[in-house]
Amino acid sequence: MSQSFGIALGPRIRKSPFFNSTVKAGVSHFTTYNHMYMPVSYGDLAAEYDRLINGVAMWDVAAERQVCMKGPDAIELARLITPRNLDKLVYGMGRYIPMCNSRGTLINDPVLQKISEDEGWISIADSDMKFWCEALAVGKGMNVTVTEPDASPLAVQGPKAVDLISDVMGDWVRELKYFGFKQTELNGIPLLVARSGWSKQGGYELYLLDGAKGDQLWDSIAEAGEAYGIGPGAPNYIERVESGLISVNADTDDDANPFEMGMGKFIDLDQDVDYVGKAALKQIAADGPARKFCGVVMDGDKLASTNAHRWDIEQNGRYVGFASAAAYSPRLDQNIAVALITTEAAESGAEMQVMTDHGVRNAVATSLPFGKK
Amino acid sequence: MSQSFGIALGPRIRKSPFFNSTVKAGVSHFTTYNHMYMPVSYGDLAAEYDRLINGVAMWDVAAERQVCMKGPDAIELARLITPRNLDKLVYGMGRYIPMCNSRGTLINDPVLQKISEDEGWISIADSDMKFWCEALAVGKGMNVTVTEPDASPLAVQGPKAVDLISDVMGDWVRELKYFGFKQTELNGIPLLVARSGWSKQGGYELYLLDGAKGDQLWDSIAEAGEAYGIGPGAPNYIERVESGLISVNADTDDDANPFEMGMGKFIDLDQDVDYVGKAALKQIAADGPARKFCGVVMDGDKLASTNAHRWDIEQNGRYVGFASAAAYSPRLDQNIAVALITTEAAESGAEMQVMTDHGVRNAVATSLPFGKK
Known part of the structure; x- marks a missing residue:
């Protein structure tokens, strides 16, 4: 993103129970989601990505109402x-x-x-x-x-999340199936613990059931997570593209x-x-569906930034759809995107052109998630 | 607001047809509204207030979907x-x-x-x-x-708005009653022209009916408005408090x-x-309603900033409600707020205390809009 703007703070958009904790942790950028401020970055996207892929990160996703x-x-x-x-x-x-x-x-x-x-x-x-x-x-x-x-998820995501949360909550969390959940408490903080989260790196969502105890829950997880190198993060733009996770309204339009x-x-x-x-x-x-949500691999230099808006995709000079989220993937060492394009274009195997903010890039469609054969 | 954060730009939140024009005009801060970026400031709040009260301002309110x-x-x-x-x-x-x-x-x-x-x-x-x-x-x-x-309002507000818009659209706009509207066009730009707007300073909302022509409409109004000293603005925090305009979700809660x-x-x-x-x-x-939406006049020094969150209000040491929007009003030379408080507190005439970010302020309730007897 080359353009940079401030976000207005006011009472129309709600603050998460973890808001003050995220400010103390150094949040730099917000979006809004379900009428609530939601952190998207703490100023070091590379470290946030690395924590999610190789360690453990904690995300204020209270906005997942x-x-x-x-x-x-x-x-x-x-x-x-x-x-x-x-x-x-x-x-x-x-x-x-x-x-x-x-x-x-x-x-x-x-x-x-x-x-x-x-x-x-x-x-x-x-x-x-x-x-x-x-x-x-x-x-x-x-x-x-x-x-x-009054339920506000705090996500704990990454390969070390299982060890961390079993330290905190007990070994029973290891047995939770994906999307399994249980109501419990932690030092008097009422919680619903679910094995879920908006990444494919594994972990939990701790639904805080008392909005007055947000900072207490944040501190408990941050403290227990020190041994695992935990740090703050947010739903990760790169990882979600790699994993092919859907973001409604970003990836979908009025006809999807x-x-x-x-x-x-x-x-x-x-x-x-x-x-x-x-x-x-x-x-x-x-x-039969007219379009297909798929992956796109683009050639050329590493994308210097993620996309601030949708990028049009053409094939043989004709508009065939759009890329809704694009990034350079460090793990794959590729420029990748998720896209909604005509079924014909997706299945043709033929080259396409993506109208990026960094010039026109040749591209091919692929299945999701990336890297899966 | 003492805290300052960036806003993330991405395709999940939509850009207005006037987005590029607002960037060229120097927008500095956005909020989001109906899943769309909406400008709230161009970096000079005093000038934006003055234009609205004494001249004419143009606002991108496409987010009023x-x-x-x-x-x-x-x-x-x-x-x-x-x-x-x-x-x-x-x-x-x-x-x-x-x-x-x-x-x-x-x-x-x-x-x-x-x-x-x-x-x-x-x-x-x-x-x-x-x-x-x-x-x-x-x-x-x-x-x-x-x-x-596909309808995106561009508001033209302020005492000089009637002269400006009649220059542009014709004298018929002078005859429009408040909330009256008419479908028309301007140099091939399809419009619905309404006598309305989220201020009490008078003016119009030009509903752009072709999202591809946002910059063209913006430029037409900016050019014709030069003679009137037009400039960019946004729904004005101070003026809306003075006028007692309601902002749903800011002023209201789950019980209002x-x-x-x-x-x-x-x-x-x-x-x-x-x-x-x-x-x-x-x-x-x-x-009988339990609470009343009313004005509050606070004593003490000029408020150094508007409120980033609701401020609690107490009377005789008891919580009676909250102030949802507060500001120093240059016109009234007073610290004012809109508040939702118990009917009893509102009608007692007795002093209250507002827990502002600038210390506790003594306050009295008043009717809305401010300055009206």
Whole structure:
């Protein structure tokens, strides 16, 4: 990014329970996410990347807000908001659930956690799903309340996260399956501990359940993590591209559907639930998706910066889509991006051109995640 | 604000059609609003305030997004989303419509514009009302589509705005009533011109209806405005406090209802429409609102900065509410704030204490806007 601007601080956008701790830890840049300030850098992106890939990092991701659906119709409401089949949803296990509007467009991709028989939480990407869920329930006359609970995830990510968190919480965390979770506490701090996180480096999300104890939780993890060289970080731009993780609104547009985004395996068109978007998704499945979310490898010098906006992609002089997140990957020693391009272009194997801020780069499409054969 | 942080630029948050123009004009700080970067300062807040109060300023408020409801049930849907009576809604006139959830909490306060018999637009504050409106329509089985049109307001505000915009558009704009609007064009740029804006200094919002022509519109207004000393600005923190304008999410919390926020005159509890929140609002009206949105005048030295977070307010040592926006007003030569405090505290006339970042300040409540008797 060559341009540099300040962010205004005011009460309209909320501060995380960890805000003061992140300031003490040297946060330099924020974004906003779900109406909350979210750290994106502490001023040394190379060190933050290295900690995530080789050590352990702690991220303030309180902005990954929760939407709680509670009441006799809570699980029924959960079934209406996703094309995923929830027949086998059980307590203690989360499930990744694409959410679509009535046109079949992807509007969010949370993890759903069944908290009890009449209560489910979704851990949302950056859009107001609280309003979506409540309005749907109101319209249907369902008996369910929709609220945002006092729950703020602190992510601990990286190959040393398992050892660290078992030091802190006990060895039981080693047995948690991916997306498994448990409510517990740490020195009086109420927590929900989940094996999850927005990286492929492994780790946990500690959902702080008392917003007044953010600094206490931060300090506990920072102190226990010293032995592992822990340091602050944030959802990592490079690692998420390498791993092919989806960022709704960055990677998706008003027409992107779950089939295009590689989520076809989560879509059950035949289940006996009249979820939102079902008819549209059936039509899309019948027609075949027009585009494909894929990787792109670009030639030329190392990209000097990540992308501040989408980069157009052309093939044979024709626009075929866009790269939504691009970076130089130290591990792969390649310039890579995630992109949403026509199925034809993605599958042709033919060369494409990416209109980067660092000139036109020749590129080829590849599968995600990068480096997987 | 003593703390200073950068804002990350990436494709998840959208850039306004005027983004490049604002960068050329020297924007220094952004916030985000409706998933879009929105300028808040060009580095000289005193000059920006002066232009708004005494001259004319142009603001990129493209982030004031539109939600379009179109179809046979569009106006019926509009009636469901607001407690305001829309019996007399006519084409060409906007109407300020509080929106509530089923608990009667204020969730947005847009202006509704009836574009045609089967199409209404709401010009929203910072929350995803597109999802609210669509989910309600889906739940009710209504025949209406909900979209975000390509419409991006450029505000022209200040006492010289009327002369400037009549130079540019013609004298007909002088006759537009407040919230009146008309679709037109300017040198091939399609526009909706509305007499509106988030200040009490008068002016217009030019809704750009072709996102590719943002810089062209910006340049046209900047050029014609030279004679009036026009310059860039943004929704003004000081002026909005002076004028008592409401900023949803800054001034409101999860319990704030329209009666507390001084919007009682817009609430029709008796109309024959089963809008969202009707039962809750009836109960609140019967009980009487617990709090009141009011002004606060604080003593002591000029506030050295605006507030980066809410400031608690106490009376006789007891918490009675919070100040959500505070500033030193040059016009009034007073330290002022808008606050949401208990009705009792607001009406007692007794002294309160505001816990500012600049020490405890004694304060008294007053009506809004400031300076009005």
